[in-house]
Amino acid sequence: MGMASSFYEYYLNWAGPARRAYASGLALQLPPGYARAENVVVCGMGGSGAAGDYLAALSAAYGGLPVYVVKSAEPPRWCRGSLVYAVSFSGNTRETLNCASRAYRLGANVVAVTTGGRLAAWARRVGVPVAVVEEAPAPRAGWPQLFYTMLGSLKAAGLIQVPSSHVEESIQLLGDREKAEAEARELVEWLLGSSGRLVILAPEPYYPVAVRMRSELAENAKLAADTGQVPEIGHNMIEAWAAGGDARVLVLDPGEEPWSTLLHQVVGLARPASVHVVKLRGGNMVSRMVWGTWLAGLASVLYALRKGIDPERIRTIKAFRSVVEGTTGWDALD
């Protein structure tokens, strides 16, 4: 497997970067005014924005500030005084650079989260805090760095109410590599053995995990999927799915009521061609989200390797990044 094997190994060893990122987030010193923000904005594309989606879900469930995620180049006009995380693993994502600099000019309290690049250089020049995160073989593989750094810094500033014991459990779960590998392999067998339009279904609080799994399958395994959240899909998409009958459904089940029962019933109504249930392990919401994210990474890489696809190669995404670099209408970073 060569390179691919070391890529897989990196995913398998997420516990280390997760623990270090959380500690560094807790230690991040934000300027005093930052903690007076009334809301949090996360600017980031791909896995960076995904990390923001998780924080939004956690803050809604545990308590904290509203978290608003921007997956584009424009911050919301109302972001004056907001705490804005500008998140780009490489530090060179054009959309995020633009979002950061505009938010800064609008009077937001910006924090850069990055390994370096133009984002770190800009942040140091204008004097906003930079949370430097550890390198990884690819931005998507570095998800724990982004998520745990922001979670730690929000916790240190008293802006999110997730208990330390829940965070700790989520990191400990990442030590159970045997179980994760076994479940990832099971998921891959189902993906290889079934056919039809793939839909990843999750209950609303866990919907960010479905979105992340969709991205991981696209990037690492070059496999397209759709996502759905319960109960929302019961009010629209289920009508089309039941009429079509060509979907295969991957269910992310947190093992909590009323979600488990509802998921079971929705699948019954949608009558898909095939169903696979992934149990999100862990004794709390953070842990279950992290477990699902870990499985998504492992399974997407394993699937690629089984199909002879290089999970590290993302030719079309690179072409898109060049397109965005050449886009006029978004500022260069000043």
Next chain:
Amino acid sequence: MGMASSFYEYYLNWAGPARRAYASGLALQLPPGYARAENVVVCGMGGSGAAGDYLAALSAAYGGLPVYVVKSAEPPRWCRGSLVYAVSFSGNTRETLNCASRAYRLGANVVAVTTGGRLAAWARRVGVPVAVVEEAPAPRAGWPQLFYTMLGSLKAAGLIQVPSSHVEESIQLLGDREKAEAEARELVEWLLGSSGRLVILAPEPYYPVAVRMRSELAENAKLAADTGQVPEIGHNMIEAWAAGGDARVLVLDPGEEPWSTLLHQVVGLARPASVHVVKLRGGNMVSRMVWGTWLAGLASVLYALRKGIDPERIRTIKAFRSVVEGTTGWDALD
């Protein structure tokens, strides 16, 4: 066409309910404390939540308060002091009733937006304002009522910065029935004449229109679609789409840069089997969003009629609603 024909006629005549809803939203008297909210939460399923998505996008683009949409039964824990619109066309959506009552108990400033039902009865009992909206043949057909009522009330309270002239233009556009019908028919011809996985693509600020179109096609035409937003999909899904090549792509193009160019380039990279571009007409963002929403409704009903499907019949969604009624774990409304 019988019943179906009157359903279509209702969509075709959206200008009336839109105008009346906007006026009644402007006239809605909110208690003085409500305007001191730091954020807005919209609780609603299906088309009700969709109306919230539009407000979130408009407030981000024009200025106003952050709008946070909840498509489930639980309000965010941080919603004390938030302005919470509990939106249910029938007034009997269990998730929304639960969301409203919990938000109220958490200390949110709740407004009910509904034709009546249990939601209106509850709101009157506990003493929160009710914006009563006009009946329609189905909740999805009454979208203008929900959207324009909330937009008007946010504007009257000074919480969103959309200019009156932009709102006025959007309502006037709804008078151009000939053009809308012609474009809806064109879209239907393309849908009928192409095959493959349908993907509806929109630039980020207009993404709520793609989500709404997906819902309309599911409910009225029983046709499944996936959605994608630019630039986000360029960072993940495009890799799978380019590898698969089996998608047909419907592009919602607002005719603004950098979006038009980016959409064109993304489609080039994704290399779909077939492409149809819908131009979102109108001289401003509100108008373009409303135009796309109108087309989605008209085209989804026309498609159903062409295929001999009853657009008003939603058997599986009704079955889902019964399931939710019987769900334990969410409170009954107190």
